[in-house]
Amino acid sequence: MTSAPRIGILALQGDVREHARTLRGLGAEAVPVRRAEELETVQGLVLPGGESSVIDKLTRIFGLREPLVAAIRGGLPVYGTCAGMILLADRVEDAIAGQQTLGGLDVTVRRNAFGRQNESFETTLPVPALGPVPVAATFIRAPEVTGVGPAAEVLARLEDGRIVAVRQGALLATAFHPEVAGEDRFHRLLLDLARERG
Amino acid sequence: MSAPTTGTGTVKRGLAEMLKGGVIMDVVTPEQARIAEDAGAVAVMALERVPADIRAQGGVSRMSDPDMIDGIIEAVSIPVMAKARIGHQVEAQVLQELGVDYVDESEVLSPADYVHHIDKHRFTVPFVCGATNLGEALRRITEGAAMIRSKGEAGTGDVSEATKHIRTITGQIRELAAKSEDELYLAAKDLQAPFALVKEVAETGALPVVLFTAGGVATPADAAFMMQLGADGVFVGSGIFKSGDPAKRAAAIVKATAFHDDPKVIAEASRGLGEAMVGINVADLPAPHRLAERGW
Numbered sequence: 001m002t003s004a005p006r007i008g009i010l011a012l013q014g015d016v017r018e019h020a021r022t023l024r025g026l027g028a029e030a031v032p033v034r035r036a037e038e039l040e041t042v043q044g045l046v047l048p049g050g051e052s053s054v055i056d057k058l059t060r061i062f063g064l065r066e067p068l069v070a071a072i073r074g075g076l077p078v079y080g081t082c083a084g085m086i087l088l089a090d091r092v093e094d095a096i097a098g099q100q101t102l103g104g105l106d107v108t109v110r111r112n113a114f115g116r117q118n119e120s121f122e123t124t125l126p127v128p129a130l131g132p133v134p135v136a137a138t139f140i141r142a143p144e145v146t147g148v149g150p151a152a153e154v155l156a157r158l159e160d161g162r163i164v165a166v167r168q169g170a171l172l173a174t175a176f177h178p179e180v181a182g183e184d185r186f187h188r189l190l191l192d193l194a195r196e197r198g
Numbered sequence: 199m200s201a202p203t204t205g206t207g208t209v210k211r212g213l214a215e216m217l218k219g220g221v222i223m224d225v226v227t228p229e230q231a232r233i234a235e236d237a238g239a240v241a242v243m244a245l246e247r248v249p250a251d252i253r254a255q256g257g258v259s260r261m262s263d264p265d266m267i268d269g270i271i272e273a274v275s276i277p278v279m280a281k282a283r284i285g286h287q288v289e290a291q292v293l294q295e296l297g298v299d300y301v302d303e304s305e306v307l308s309p310a311d312y313v314h315h316i317d318k319h320r321f322t323v324p325f326v327c328g329a330t331n332l333g334e335a336l337r338r339i340t341e342g343a344a345m346i347r348s349k350g351e352a353g354t355g356d357v358s359e360a361t362k363h364i365r366t367i368t369g370q371i372r373e374l375a376a377k378s379e380d381e382l383y384l385a386a387k388d389l390q391a392p393f394a395l396v397k398e399v400a401e402t403g404a405l406p407v408v409l410f411t412a413g414g415v416a417t418p419a420d421a422a423f424m425m426q427l428g429a430d431g432v433f434v435g436s437g438i439f440k441s442g443d444p445a446k447r448a449a450a451i452v453k454a455t456a457f458h459d460d461p462k463v464i465a466e467a468s469r470g471l472g473e474a475m476v477g478i479n480v481a482d483l484p485a486p487h488r489l490a491e492r493g494w
Binding site: 011012013014015016017018034049050051053054057058061062082083094095096097111112116117118119120121122123124134138139140141158177180181 | 241300
């Protein structure tokens with residue numbers, strides 16, 4: 001394993017470019033993943049922000065759903081932001097009819113939990129697992145974690161106690177977008193997990 | 199923890215970043231909005247008449263009825279956009295109050311001000327604006343637009359103007375990127391845009407906001423074509439609900455947009471869609487009826 005892991009970004013729809021820029025800034029190789037064979041070549045994966053209903057639909061239409069589920073079960077390090085968090089959740093509230101998730105994280109996530117775009121916001125947020133400096137967090141029509149099962153660990157809460165970042169083994173998820181604000185510590189953690197797995 | 203702040207540039211531009219690679223569809227009823235969501239739209243544009251009907255029926259075209267917009271907001275969980283007339287700040291205030299996720303200050307409606315566009319910095323809700331060239335795009339961004347769409351010629355089903363506008367914008371960006379710094383002063387003058395913004399585009403080789411394309415996209419191949427020319431995503435107006443099988447065509451355009459570099463997927467998506475919208479050749483449109491010439 002070299003020091004520059006190859007990280008895939010699920011590139012069916014969403015803010016792929018921002019994640020690629022963040023990963024490349026950390027010296028990783030970032031590649032788009034839209035096909036099962038592309039998934040096989042990566043040591044870690046980002047599920048970007050976007051519309052969770054659209055990404056779900058496209059993963060099923062293009063035969064990516066089963067390989068993704070298998071990769072997650074097999075221990076592939078994965079980081080999901082916003083829509084990506086929804087895709088990683090075992091349970092989702094306020095989904096559209098027929099919407100599925102990939103699962104893996106023992107949490108319940110509610111879509112659009114903070115309201116519409118007028119209520120979207122940015123803030124700084126303490127994340128003790130990432131050190132003493134708070135992270136820049138941008139919430140865009142964001143979800144929140146409304147229930148955490150015994151297997152998952154809470155990484156961050158808003159001041160009012162709402163859970164917005166979680167981890168379970170090699171799976172990381174944030175309701176917000178560090179990648180649009182130049183915040184790279186979650187991506188560093190993903191790279192560490194990818195290196196550990198080798 | 200700092201206090202949460204709404205309506206910042208990052209937040210406004212951020213929603214558009216999340217829409218990239220997606221298709222935004224014009225809808226006129228809650229039922230159409232649900233069809234669009236089911237087909238994989240990343241957002242819907244709520245309006246009373248699609249551009250093809252605005253064109254056919256004529257008259258002054260204004261912001262949609264709030265009840266109609268409420269009905270569409272209720273019907274779907276994806277973002278809802280709505281149009282205000284160019285310069286009409288009060289229509290935009292009403293749309294923000296209704297809770298739409300993006301305001302389109304649109305040349306498809308009748309302009310309310312032939313001199314000024316809306317000062318978009320005064321709003322929490324983000325704006326998308328049309329542009330036919332780089333200077334126009336940069337002027338809209340200076341006024342606070344958080345997303346640009348190339349205009350094309352709405353309601354025609356003729357993709358040629360969309361092609362011209364996206365090629366013009368991306369081509370002008372490449373020209374800027376090739377200039378030396380001392381040449382950028384003249385470029386800013388020629389583009390009628392602020393020097394700092396011109397310099398930023400020259401350095402990054404891209405607009406500082408997301409660039410979609412619009413106006414005449416009617417088929418999966420049209421959508422993929424726009425993506426190959428450098429669009430971040432596409433708006434489809436009349437092309438879906440003026441066609442023979444809207445649900446199927448909408449889903450096909452979504453697929454072709456995501457796999458815009460894969461002719462096999464586009465070929466498959468193009469099969470069995472029924473009739474496309476009939477369309478009008480832009481060349482047959484008398485100049486006063488060309489919507490792209492509205493806005494400056």
